[in-house]
Amino acid sequence: MAGMPLNDMPWWRWRANVRSALHMLSDPVFHQNCWLAGVPGYGDVTDAVYRLVEDTWLDNWSAEKYVGAVFRDAEEAALVDAAVLRVLRIMHQVGADAPVADYLHHAGWPEAVAAAREAHVRMAVGDGDDPEAPPRSLDELAAASRAV
Numbered sequence: 001m002a003g004m005p006l007n008d009m010p011w012w013r014w015r016a017n018v019r020s021a022l023h024m025l026s027d028p029v030f031h032q033n034c035w036l037a038g039v040p041g042y043g044d045v046t047d048a049v050y051r052l053v054e055d056t057w058l059d060n061w062s063a064e065k066y067v068g069a070v071f072r073d074a075e076e077a078a079l080v081d082a083a084v085l086r087v088l089r090i091m092h093q094v095g096a097d098a099p100v101a102d103y104l105h106h107a108g109w110p111e112a113v114a115a116a117r118e119a120h121v122r123m124a125v126g127d128g129d130d131p132e133a134p135p136r137s138l139d140e141l142a143a144a145s146r147a148v
Contacts, residue, residue, distance in 0.1 A: 021052035026116035079119035086112035
C-alpha cells in the first residue's frame with residue numbers, strides 16, 4: 001500500500017484494512033510462507049477476517065452501502081461482497097479460532113482465495129498499487145494508517 005493514495009477516499013483507513021485482509025487472504029504463497037510458518041507480524045486467518053469485516057460490518061451489510069466512502073464503485077463492492085461471503089462461510093464451518101491449516105484444507109478455500117484475489121486486484125489497481133507485491137505486515141499497515 002506504499003503507493004496507495006491514502007486519503008482520496010473518505011473512509012480510507014477502513015479501505016486500508018479491507019485491502020490488507022483481502023491481500024493476505026488472496027495469496028497462497030503468503031499462506032504457506034507466513035501463516036502456516038507462523039511468521040510474526042502478519043496475524044492469522046482470523047485476524048484477516050476481522051480486518052475485513054470489523055469496522056465496515058460487511059458480515060451484516062453489503063459493501064454496496066459503502067460505495068463512495070470505502071469502495072470506489074459497485075463492481076468493486078460486489079467483488080468484496082463475494083469474497084466476504086466465501087471467507088465467512090468457511091470461518092463459520094471451521095471455527096474462528098481454528099488453526100490456519102484447517103482453513104487451507106477446507107474444500108471451499110480455493111474458491112474463497114480466488115474471490116479474495118479478484119477483489120484485491122481490483123482495489124489495488126484502483127489505488128494505483130501493484131497487486132503482485134507481497135502482503136505488508138500489520139506494523140506497516142498501522143504505520144500507513146497513521147501517516148496522514
